Amino acid sequence: MIPRKTALSPGSPAPKPRSNAAPDNALAAELTRLLGPKKVLSALSERLSYRYDAIQFGETPLAVVLPESTADVVTAVQTARAAGVPIVGRGAASGLSGGAAPMQPGLVISFTRMTRLEVFPERREARAQAGVVTLSVTEMARPYGLLYPPDPASFRTSTIGGNLGENAGGPMCFKYGVTGDYVKSLEFVDAEGEVYEVGRGAYDLAGLLIGSEGTLGLITEATLRLTPPPKFTRTLMASFAEVGACAEAVSAAIAAGAVPSKLEFMDQACTRAVEDYLHLGLPVDAGAVLLVDTDGDDLDTVEEERALVEAACVEAGGTVRRASSDAESAALWQARRSVSPALGRIRPQRMNEDIVVPRSVLPDVVREIRALGDASGFPVVQFGHIGDGNLHPNILFDPRRESADAVHELAHQIAAVAIRHGGVLSGEHGIGTMKRPFMREAVDPVTLDVLWNVKRALDPAERLNPGKVLP
Amino acid sequence: MIPRKTALSPGSPAPKPRSNAAPDNALAAELTRLLGPKKVLSALSERLSYRYDAIQFGETPLAVVLPESTADVVTAVQTARAAGVPIVGRGAASGLSGGAAPMQPGLVISFTRMTRLEVFPERREARAQAGVVTLSVTEMARPYGLLYPPDPASFRTSTIGGNLGENAGGPMCFKYGVTGDYVKSLEFVDAEGEVYEVGRGAYDLAGLLIGSEGTLGLITEATLRLTPPPKFTRTLMASFAEVGACAEAVSAAIAAGAVPSKLEFMDQACTRAVEDYLHLGLPVDAGAVLLVDTDGDDLDTVEEERALVEAACVEAGGTVRRASSDAESAALWQARRSVSPALGRIRPQRMNEDIVVPRSVLPDVVREIRALGDASGFPVVQFGHIGDGNLHPNILFDPRRESADAVHELAHQIAAVAIRHGGVLSGEHGIGTMKRPFMREAVDPVTLDVLWNVKRALDPAERLNPGKVLP
Structure with a gap:
């Protein structure tokens, strides 16, 4: 969202369309010829909406393809390759790191129409195309007593493809793991337009693709692991004069054996912003507010874990409020979900x-x-x-x-x-x-070299989401 | 263990030592000069023991290094590289796929002396060098109320490095996941002797190394995730006239909501072999025997899950025996552990x-x-x-x-x-x-090409464990 544009490389001149029709746009014309007009956006007014994610503006794409199948993705990739333009995959564009914002004019492939979703309760698996909305997986699994745990804050709008691209987490990931932990296999299209279906075996190519932000391949489908939901959940909120006490309480509770399913913290500035917005009665004088869920199939154990957390909070000088009903628990969590x-x-x-x-x-x-x-x-x-x-x-x-x-x-x-x-x-x-x-400060030069070698092994022409991840 | 030797490549002539001293062995001599005689095995009688794992004979190595630190590994790798010979990493050599058996004469690096192990209870982590015996992790974690779940059958002898190389599973992996699911970060040495410490972030290099059988790098240390053990475990054995009924019972129990921690099966030939050996009173006339553990922190839930499994077994025509004590449970599991x-x-x-x-x-x-x-x-x-x-x-x-x-x-x-x-x-x-x-039948040629590209990105000279994984 900070509109700092990357200088264009000499080989990729920015288009200067004069009208919505963009008559000089050969890429859009060729894609329209191959895929039909319904799957291709070529008008500038339409393309403008595909230049950003939830946090960053990028370059306006030359064309946007809305594939309905993996075959459409292959056609789009092969066409972009022939035209020598970069390719950026995009889900709901709710990401917060600029992953889906194009850094060079090129092709955006928006997966929102690839929404086929099947649940196989006996195998505890779902097969989802990239454009399936995250929450839909749990909604379709719920009648079978199953759930898809990864819960990024945006899960009502974000897509499985986007979650896989960023290896998204969420509050439940402390206990249940992140997106990648629930992927049994996936299908992807590489920079040449080849299609692969890979499991999690030796040379974990699937694991490499997950979190690579579309820089190694475009994930088109995935088989996801489902689990039975916990029978009981209990919530508490604790407030502390100072964030250090809050962190100490968390460490002590975990060391004492509690495995909360969610452990979220807000500082005073954050708590005040939410209180000004929603008037929930949050403790605005506290230096830190902690929200904790414990869950499981046995109520005694779940309450015992909550008691462990509560004791650690009190020991660290905190003030604790237990949610006495599901409604109160939902109200407390509304505070955290309303931060954005x-x-x-x-x-x-x-x-x-x-x-x-x-x-x-x-x-x-x-x-x-x-x-x-x-x-x-x-x-x-x-x-x-x-x-x-x-x-x-x-x-x-x-x-x-x-x-x-x-x-x-x-x-x-x-x-x-x-x-x-x-x-x-x-x-x-x-x-x-x-x-x-x-990244240059976080990753040593030798490791960066190897990561670049891996990148080039899968995308030698560096055509997939250029300008992302690797410096 | 099938002594079918791979033809040697022209560049790697087999040594023909005439005595234990192997005076013509320049590699062993140079390694001894750099590392001292205690860390290098050069006598043929010693080297012969490093040519196989638990299932396969390979080539006798030219030299064996027993490193005591990552620095020793770097020296060994650089020396082998200068000599142009391949390098094979080796843990306890209890593997069952030939992963540690050298396919060409070269250097074997045996990690059994790299046994530093630290447990950090507050972080629920352990840091283990590659030669740490798997079971030691749980033994050192137990006083803190923690456990390391991956439990390959060989866990009393196998090493963390070997488990990582093969991404080993075990009976508990159905509920708790395999070795790779418990790795937070790892250190490895590449084919050039460079040292890396990698976490599980974007471009999951750690995930790529895990299960790559030493063909992409040599894992020297890892940070492992520990978990609290379940408070209660319950065991049952069921026997079936036919294996189909056994598989149906398992599917029905899982569909009904049971998440057993272990679910093991033996066919009639296997059951008879164990019974002939141990005389445990196993049902030798059954076509299939099923062993099931359910576990958790709440006894009612654990017993309810066992009841679900039992009902599914009876429904499928099976005969069920519940273990009434920990001793009986241990006896039943002894049957499965004694298969080999x-x-x-x-x-x-x-x-x-x-x-x-x-x-x-x-x-x-x-x-x-x-x-x-x-x-x-x-x-x-x-x-x-x-x-x-x-x-x-x-x-x-x-x-x-x-x-x-x-x-x-x-x-x-x-x-x-x-x-x-x-x-x-x-x-x-x-x-x-x-x-x-x-592998050529299991993996399509296009995917194999990409896997080879990844291999060459990390090991361009193909010097790490040649002849493994990729055909």
């Missing part, structure tokens, strides 16, 4: 980081980022999946009157805090364009 | 397959393999992790009087049954040399 819209009311745009640090250094990391934010003059809020140390510092800004360079500088300083404390840059949103400039 | 030694009493050698097929086709697959075995004249037994369709057909033979070609032909026919029914060749033992000849 609440922040949008403070500034029109935000730079959303996704660092992961060891839990033991969380208090220091949160404090250092707080100090950087205060010194910068930008509103900075922090929240995230504290159970696995996945923190989302957000810099809020107004691009009409605030400098993108200053935002980038602050984002870079925040990333440096994570790296200095032994952390990594991306927990669940991917690297995309947002964190790509920091 | 029991088979060794029938014939001195065996070819152990590791196919995985959809549960729905298990009855057909078991029957077809039974028929192939009967027609061949070789004793063939079948057992395995029926919960996820991982079957181990074993061909028993005596290499002194039976033809290795006939064994290979039968093994090939059995692999073809799996592939024809939509299965794969390796569930948990790896591809190694044993199943490498069948």
